[in-house]
Structures are given as C-alpha cells and as structure tokens.
Amino acid sequence: xxxxxxxxxxxxxxxxxxxxxxxxxxxxxxxxxxxxxxxxxxxxxxxxxxxxxxxxxxxxxxxxxxxxxxxxxxxxxxxxxxxxxxxxxxxxxxxxxxxxxxxxxxxxxxxxxxxxxxxxxxxxxxxxx
Amino acid sequence: xxxxxxxxxxxxxxxxxxxxxxxxxxxxxxxxxxxxxxxxxxxxxxxxxxxxxxxxxxxxxxxxxxxxxxxxxxxxxxxxxxxxxxxxxxxxxxxxxxxxxxxxxxxxxxxxxxxxxxxxxxxxxxxxx
Amino acid sequence: xxxxxxxxxxxxxxxxxxxxxxxxxxxxxxxxxxxxxxxxxxxxxxxxxxxxxxxxxxxxxxxxxxxxxxxxxxxxxxxxxxxxxxxxxxxxxxxxxxxxxxxxxxxxxxxxxxxxxxxxxxxxxxxxx
Amino acid sequence: xxxxxxxxxxxxxxxxxxxxxxxxxxxxxxxxxxxxxxxxxxxxxxxxxxxxxxxxxxxxxxxxxxxxxxxxxxxxxxxxxxxxxxxxxxxxxxxxxxxxxxxxxxxxxxxxxxxxxxxxxxxxxxxxx
DNA sequence: GTGGTCTAGACCACA
DNA sequence: GTGGTCTAGACCACA
Numbered sequence: 001x002x003x004x005x006x007x008x009x010x011x012x013x014x015x016x017x018x019x020x021x022x023x024x025x026x027x028x029x030x031x032x033x034x035x036x037x038x039x040x041x042x043x044x045x046x047x048x049x050x051x052x053x054x055x056x057x058x059x060x061x062x063x064x065x066x067x068x069x070x071x072x073x074x075x076x077x078x079x080x081x082x083x084x085x086x087x088x089x090x091x092x093x094x095x096x097x098x099x100x101x102x103x104x105x106x107x108x109x110x111x112x113x114x115x116x117x118x119x120x121x122x123x124x125x126x127x128x129x
Numbered sequence: 130x131x132x133x134x135x136x137x138x139x140x141x142x143x144x145x146x147x148x149x150x151x152x153x154x155x156x157x158x159x160x161x162x163x164x165x166x167x168x169x170x171x172x173x174x175x176x177x178x179x180x181x182x183x184x185x186x187x188x189x190x191x192x193x194x195x196x197x198x199x200x201x202x203x204x205x206x207x208x209x210x211x212x213x214x215x216x217x218x219x220x221x222x223x224x225x226x227x228x229x230x231x232x233x234x235x236x237x238x239x240x241x242x243x244x245x246x247x248x249x250x251x252x253x254x255x256x257x258x
Numbered sequence: 259x260x261x262x263x264x265x266x267x268x269x270x271x272x273x274x275x276x277x278x279x280x281x282x283x284x285x286x287x288x289x290x291x292x293x294x295x296x297x298x299x300x301x302x303x304x305x306x307x308x309x310x311x312x313x314x315x316x317x318x319x320x321x322x323x324x325x326x327x328x329x330x331x332x333x334x335x336x337x338x339x340x341x342x343x344x345x346x347x348x349x350x351x352x353x354x355x356x357x358x359x360x361x362x363x364x365x366x367x368x369x370x371x372x373x374x375x376x377x378x379x380x381x382x383x384x385x386x387x
Numbered sequence: 388x389x390x391x392x393x394x395x396x397x398x399x400x401x402x403x404x405x406x407x408x409x410x411x412x413x414x415x416x417x418x419x420x421x422x423x424x425x426x427x428x429x430x431x432x433x434x435x436x437x438x439x440x441x442x443x444x445x446x447x448x449x450x451x452x453x454x455x456x457x458x459x460x461x462x463x464x465x466x467x468x469x470x471x472x473x474x475x476x477x478x479x480x481x482x483x484x485x486x487x488x489x490x491x492x493x494x495x496x497x498x499x500x501x502x503x504x505x506x507x508x509x510x511x512x513x514x515x516x
Numbered sequence: 517g518t519g520g521t522c523t524a525g526a527c528c529a530c531a
Numbered sequence: 532g533t534g535g536t537c538t539a540g541a542c543c544a545c546a
Contacts, residue, residue: 039519048538050539051536067394069519070399070545071394085237099151102151102156103222106154106155109222121223122243125234141529143530270521280493283493284492296533297533297534307525329531332534342494343496344494355487356508357406359512360409360412364409373502376484401545
C-alpha cells in the first residue's frame with residue numbers, strides 16, 4: 001500500500017498517516033489481521049520520525065482500527081463487531097456531514113448530485129458484509 | 130442567528146466561526162445580501178478577540194461566501210452563479226467524502242444508511258434553486 | 259500543589275504526573291475551573307521535557323479531567339455531570355479491585371480491615387456532593 | 388484454572404500472568420501447596436515464550452506467592468503466616484487505593500458505593516481464616 | 517527486534 | 532504567550 005504525505009499540508013503528518021491507513025482498511029488495501037509495517041520501518045520509508053508514526057499508531061489503536069501486540073507489532077483490527085455503528089460515531093458523522101453538505105449546497109450541488117458522489121466512493125470500498 | 134463556540138475544541142475558534150456562518154448561509158438562517166455583524170460587534174458578543182473574527186471573515190471572503198464592503202461591512206454573497214460546482218470544490222469534496230465514508234464503512238454504515246443521513250441533512254438546507 | 263516525580267519508577271513520568279493531578283483534583287488541592295500551570299512552566303518546575311507534560315495533559319484531557327483552551331491553557335474540568343459513574347469506569351474499577359483485593363486477602367487483610375483503609379482514604383478526599 | 392491473556396493489552400504478558408495467578412490463589416482456584424504447571428507446559432498452553440512464564444514465576448516467587456523447588460517445580464505457597472499484613476504491602480496498598488479512590492470520587496462513586504463494590508469482590512474470595 | 521518513553525531543541529498556528 | 536507538532540537521537544522493557 002502506497003502512502004504519500006504532504007509536508008506542507010495543514011493536516012499534521014500523524015493525522016495524514018492515520019487517515020490514509022483508515023482509507024486503506026476501508027478500501028481493502030489493508031486486510032483485517034494484516035500486519036502493518038513496524039514503526040521504525042514506516043518512519044524510514046516515509047522519511048519521517050518514529051515518534052510521528054508512533055503517534056499515528058497510538059491514535060489508530062485508541063480508535064480501535066488497529067491492535068498493537070508487543071510481540072508482533074501492529075495489526076489491522078477491523079472486526080466489524082467492535083466498531084459497528086456506535087452512536088458516538090454516528091453523532092460525529094452527522095456533524096461532519098452538516099458542514100460538508102452546507103458547503104456543497106452553496107456550491108450548487110443538490111441531493112442527487114451529492115448522492116452520486118457518495119455512491120462512487122462507496123464503490124471503491126470493500127464490502128465486508 | 131445563534132453562534133456557539135467551544136473554547137476547548139480541537140477546531141480553532143476562527144474555523145468554528147467560519148463553519149457556523151457557512152452552515153447559517155446554507156440553512157437560510159443568513160440570507161443572501163444579509164448584513165453580518167461588524168467584526169467588533171461579533172467579537173464582543175462572543176467574548177473573543179477581534180483578530181479571531183477578522184480571520185474568519187477574511188477566510189469567508191476569500192472563499193467567496195461573503196463580500197466585504199468598506200462602507201457597509203460584510204454581507205452574505207451567495208449568488209449561486211459565483212460558486213456553482215467549481216471543479217476545485219468538487220475535488221476537495223471528494224477527498225473529504227473518501228475519508229468520511231471510509232470511517233463510516235468500517236463502522237458498519239452501508240451506502241443506504243449513509244444516504245439516509247445525507248438526505249436528513251439536505252432537508253435542513255434551503256432550496257435556492 | 260506539590261508534585262514529585264520518581265525518575266526511577268516503573269511508572270512513566272507522564273503517567274505519574276497524570277496520577278498526581280487526578281489525586282490533586284479529588285482531594286481538592288486543585289479546584290474545579292482552576293488553571294493548571296502552562297506546559298512550559300510545569301516542565302521547567304519539574305525539570306522534565308515539555309513533551310512529557312504535554313502527553314500527561316493530553317491524556318487528562320482525553321479522560322475528561324481537564325479542559326484545554328488555546329487561549330488560557332489547561333483548566334480542571336471536573337463537572338461531576340460529565341464523568342459521573344460511567345459503566346465503563348465502573349467496569350475498569352472492578353477489575354482493579356479484584357487484583358488489589360486478591361493481594362490484600364493473601365496478605366491477611368480482611369473485608370473490615372480493607373474497608374477501614376478505604377474510609378481513611380475517602381476522608382482525605384473532598385466531598386463535592 | 389483458565390488463564391486468558393490479552394496480547395494487545397498495555398499490561399505486559401508476564402504481569403497479566405502473575406496477576407491471574409494471584410487472583411487464582413486468592414479465590415481458591417489454586418490451593419495452598421498446589422503444584423503449578425511447569426514453565427514449559429504453561430508456555431505451550433498459552434502459546435507464549437517460556438521466558439515470559441519464567442519471568443512471571445520468578446516475580447511470584449520473589450513476592451512470596453509461590454515457592455520453587457527444583458525437584459517438584461512451582462507450588463502455591465500461601466501460608467498466611469508468611470505474608471500477613473506486612474507494612475510494606477500495606478504501604479503499597481494505600482498508595483494504590485489513593486489513586487483508585489481519587490478516580491472513583493471524581494466519577495461520583497461515594498464511600499458507600501465503593502464499599503459495596505469491595506464487598507462483592509471479597510465475597511468471591513476464599514476465607515482462609 | 518518490537519513498541520514505549522524521554523530529551524533538547526526547534527518551529528508553527530492560534531489568540 | 533499558549534499548546535501542538537516534529538525531528539534526531541537515545542535508552543529501556545518486553546518477548
């Protein structure tokens with residue numbers, strides 16, 4: 001899986017890394033139980049500090065996306081049961097949607113157009129059900 | 130229109146302010162051509178620094194959501210023609226959707242469920258067409 | 259409030275710091291809404307790195323014990339309503355008690371004796387109800 | 388006696404193992420003088436390294452919970468007289484209680500509620516007196 | 517070999 | 532002035 005970071009982005013490196021791994025999991029580029037690179041390895045590959053990778057991994061662990069095992073490093077968790085549709089997640093999602101859709105509406109994107117964009121994205125995702 | 134800021138949020142104050150104004154415009158709480166409070170006034174009302182409000186207004190202006198006229202202060206711009214479906218906006222939107230939908234998929238929210246959430250939000254928006 | 263860290267402890271510095279602040283809040287040495295020292299200041303006072311203090315503060319924030327406001331730094335949160343008796347906390351507490359009480363039983367400390375020790379500790383805590 | 392380790396826990400494996408054995412002794416799942424599995428056997432059963440089991444056993448021995456005899460392997464020690472209420476243990480216990488109770492108080496658990504939780508746990512323990 | 521912690525020092529966004 | 536992020540480099544516990 002290819003990860004590319006933008007050094008000049010507003011989004012911190014550790015968050016970009018976290019985001020790309022989340023997308024990697026959802027699109028099936030990273031499979032459940034798949035081993036992630038070690039902190040050291042990934043830091044070297046990306047040309048960034050181990051602490052930065054560490055922070056991304058710690059965040060992903062805290063969010064339940066990965067599992068960290070002292071023996072074998074980090075693995076993709078995604079056992080749907082763990083995370084399925086928590087009300088907390090849905091609440092956050094609704095808030096993000098409100099803003100995104102507000103921006104879209106102002107730019108003339110109507111419900112149908114928006115729905116089409118969503119469907120395109122959904123098609124890139126794996127179907128784990 | 131009521132604006133409430135979370136002082137302890139991860140989102141900077143100026144960005145929260147910008148977001149709420151964008152949502153205000155999209156939902157019709159702020160009408161096209163409507164005059165916004167002066168920087169000084171809004172800063173006082175919200176108990177924050179004028180610099181912060183200034184930054185939010187500058188951002189909104191740069192994005193085309195408002196226009197600033199030295200004589201009359203800030204006004205809501207939204208003339209659909211100005212902003213309609215720029216490729217730049219669509220590209221950003223698709224990127225945001227990719228992340229949001231990745232997270233949603235992992236949390237077990239399928240296309241239909243997601244679509245329903247979007248429609249609910251769209252119903253809260255004004256129809257300017 | 260006096261904070262003393264043991265450099266040779268098994269407990270990481272950031273966790274020791276977190277623990278002492280939690281105890282400070284519970285015992286009333288730190289009052290609700292009270293401002294904590296800045297990251298820099300506390301790091302200097304304790305002779306440790308700012309990152310370490312940062313980590314402790316981030317943890318306390320995540321757990322809801324403090325609130326971080328970009329304008330004025332960190333403040334004690336403790337509004338009982340926020341944290342009151344979450345089932346999650348109770349479950350963790352029961353697990354910790356199981357181990358502690360197992361050790362106590364083996365060392366000949368019976369229910370009554372244990373209860374007395376708890377009461378002594380409770381008396382040092384503030385009563386916020 | 389069933390031992391289950393969480394590979395992705397923050398608590399090191401050897402410490403989890405030590406804790407479960409201590410709880411096993413206190414609850415009577417392991418009886419005084421009872422023989423523990425060999426290091427090799429337990430490591431195999433749990434699917435972990437013999438070094439890890441070794442470390443747990445060494446710790447339990449050092450703490451006086453078990454005795455290790457080259458001929459007969461490891462046995463549960465617990466002869467109450469050996470460990471009864473050492474001041475060292477009491478001091479450590481008080482420190483642990485201080486933190487746990489601080490957290491409990493902040494989460495709205497009062498003395499009575501806490502006492503009830505303790506009693507429930509005590510009921511699961513064996514009475515060796 | 518693995519992640520976790522810590523330091524000294526730096527720069528940046530926010531307010 | 533505030534916290535947030537990042538680096539280079541180091542050491543440690545765990546396995």
